Every structure is written in C-alpha cells, then in structure tokens.
Amino acid sequence: MSFCKHLGECGSCTLNLSYNEQINLKLSFIKDKFRDLYSGDFEFFTSKTKGYRIRAEFGIFHEKNDLFYTMNGLNTRYLKINECPKVDIKISNLMPNLLNALKGDERLKFKAFGTEFIATNHDILVVLLYHRDIYEIKENLENLAKNLGINLIARSRGKKLIFGSEILNESFFIKGREFKYTFESGAFIQPNKSVNEKMISWVLDNIKSPKDLLEMYCGHGNFTIPLSFKFNKVLANEISKNAIKNAKINALQNNALNLDFLRISSEELMSAFNGAKFNRLNDIDLNEFDFSHILVDPPRAGLDGSVINFIKNYENIIYISCNPLTLHENLKEICKTHKILNFAIFDQFVNTNHIECGVILRRENDI
Numbered sequence: 001m002s003f004c005k006h007l008g009e010c011g012s013c014t015l016n017l018s019y020n021e022q023i024n025l026k027l028s029f030i031k032d033k034f035r036d037l038y039s040g041d042f043e044f045f046t047s048k049t050k051g052y053r054i055r056a057e058f059g060i061f062h063e064k065n066d067l068f069y070t071m072n073g074l075n076t077r078y079l080k081i082n083e084c085p086k087v088d089i090k091i092s093n094l095m096p097n098l099l100n101a102l103k104g105d106e107r108l109k110f111k112a113f114g115t116e117f118i119a120t121n122h123d124i125l126v127v128l129l130y131h132r133d134i135y136e137i138k139e140n141l142e143n144l145a146k147n148l149g150i151n152l153i154a155r156s157r158g159k160k161l162i163f164g165s166e167i168l169n170e171s172f173f174i175k176g177r178e179f180k181y182t183f184e185s186g187a188f189i190q191p192n193k194s195v196n197e198k199m200i201s202w203v204l205d206n207i208k209s210p211k212d213l214l215e216m217y218c219g220h221g222n223f224t225i226p227l228s229f230k231f232n233k234v235l236a237n238e239i240s241k242n243a244i245k246n247a248k249i250n251a252l253q254n255n256a257l258n259l260d261f262l263r264i265s266s267e268e269l270m271s272a273f274n275g276a277k278f279n280r281l282n283d284i285d286l287n288e289f290d291f292s293h294i295l296v297d298p299p300r301a302g303l304d305g306s307v308i309n310f311i312k313n314y315e316n317i318i319y320i321s322c323n324p325l326t327l328h329e330n331l332k333e334i335c336k337t338h339k340i341l342n343f344a345i346f347d348q349f350v351n352t353n354h355i356e357c358g359v360i361l362r363r364e365n366d367i
C-alpha cells in the first residue's frame, strides 16, 4: 500500500518509493554530487514517514456547493485531496473539521481560497485566505476559532484579523534538555520538527574547542539558543525584524545570556567587518569576538561571495543547507582552504526530492 492515495498525482510528495529506496536514492545522489570534494562516510538522519510536517498549505477549491482542499498536481494546476498523511496529526485531525465548518457557513465559505496550518506541541494556528472583505465576516470567523478551539488568522487584500494569538510556542528536547521557542505565523521554521531536533544535536556533537560563535541566517534562534551554552559568546544575525525580535525573547526565556542578535543582512554584516558603519551595530564591538566557529544556514540561493570570502578566514565552518546544488557551488570555493570532516543528510522532506545537508569543515592549516 502506498504512503498516500494521492501519490503519483500530487505535486508535493513525488517519490513513489519505499523508505529504504528513498534513503538509498538520496544518499547516492549526494555521494555522487560531492564526489569531487568529499570521499568520507555520510551520516543519514531518518524521519518518520507520516505526520512529520508541522506546517502545511492547501488551496481551497469550490465545486458546485462543495469544498475541497487542493495541492498543486503533477499534471493539473489543482488536485483535489482528501488526505495528506505527511502533516502532523493535530493538522490532519483538524483538516476535515475546518472544511466541514466552512461548508456549514455560507458566509465563511464564500471566496475562501487557501489555508495554512502550523502545529507546535503547545499550539495550533490556521491562516484562512479570502478574496473578499474579511471585516464583513468578523463574527463568523470569531465563532469558527472558538468552536474549533484554534488560533485563527484571516487575510484578504490589505486586511488581517487575528482570533486568539499569532504567536506560537514550541518546545524542543535536545540531549534531554527542554528549549522553548516563540515565533510568529510568518516566520521561517524548519518543517520537520523531529529531524530539526536531530540537526541541532548533530551540530552540538560536532563542536570541538569552542570559543566564540558567529551564526549567520539565525532565524528566531533555532540553533543559536542550544549552541550558546557551548560557547563563551555568540553573535548571530538575521534579516527578518520579527525573527530577531523573537530570537531575543527566546534567548531570555531559555536563560541564554551570552548572545548578541543583529537585525542585519549577512552581506551588510560583511561590510561592517570591513569597517562600514551601521547604526544598528552601535552597541556592538565586532573586534571583541574571537570566533572559533562560524555556522551558516542560508536560504536556497546559498551564500554570497562576500560571505564565502569572510568565513574562509575562520578555523571551523558548519554549513546547513536545504539546497545541495548551491551547497556544492559554495563548497567548491570553501574547500580551497577547508577540508570536509563530516557530512550529514537530514531527511526533513520525506517522499520528496528535497534534501537537507549539514557539513563540518576545518581549515587545512589547523588539521
């Protein structure tokens, strides 16, 4: 029996293979892709094959009087779906109830066109998207949130209503210790929570002789907070204002007091290290840090040339990547000065071709 009845038609999960076959496929793709740079062993961190995604988006499709969730199809723009086994159980339990509630209220149903779900171990949040004025259905939305016991955000062009809270609270357990995180609905989050916990533990296990850490693309502190307990001081930057706001909250709620978070792009930070002045850096003396480790977790586009040139000056680099192609391009340059010591594959995206990697590098002269 296949993992999902929509396999073969759905554009989201496209690997119609057993889990062992998927592992072998991903492993051999990565081995082959990085053959020119690394000949050592690869660690593979597996995932649950169902209920692993804590964030999911669906379209809402109207047909006669009925409503359906949709995904992009492999061969069609909209594929009607009535199950999505990859999503967290809280989401899969809620999905039919939400759809029935919309079907049962003409005002709520009218011009609803999309939805997003985020589930943490403390909260569940639904975003409903409308092509109509949501202020006209404020009361209906409020009742929907109350009846389903959810946090709800409704959006239509230029308008947003929040019922409950748009702040989500999450807890991770890393090496037996609880870490608490707060973030907002629009934030970047690692979609596969249990694999994310494995990634953080793996990074922790690979820190040798720590002094200070520079972390770029830190989000709301996913790696930063647990890592901070290994280092003397941590400097972490991120472009998103909201993410930095929550990173600071997360540092406090986990009693991590050796952190400086900067709301600045990595490219600007590189200029700052070269002497450019930014008001946002007024309280920070960049010369005070003695970075033994640099951690980067960039978006799919990978690292800017200025970032690569900068990080090559440091002894230890940890590169987390959701795109093996840009990772390979960037490593070709970094491996001119550094050697790959350890390479891991984190199977965040089961049943898809997407692959998350982690790479530990050490400067050649320091080996």
Ligand SMILES: C[S@@+](CC[C@H](N)C(=O)[O-])C[C@H]1O[C@@H](n2cnc3c(N)ncnc32)[C@H](O)[C@@H]1O
Pocket: 188, 189, 190, 216, 217, 218, 219, 220, 221, 222, 223, 237, 238, 239, 240, 243, 264, 265, 266, 267, 297, 298, 299, 322
């Ligand atoms: C793959 S996410 C990683 C976030 C975080 N490390 C985590 O594990 O949740 C990449 C992050 O880089 C941020 N970002 C994108 N472009 C950036 C840039 N030019 N400079 C700094 N941060 C950037 C995004 O806002 C996002 O939070």
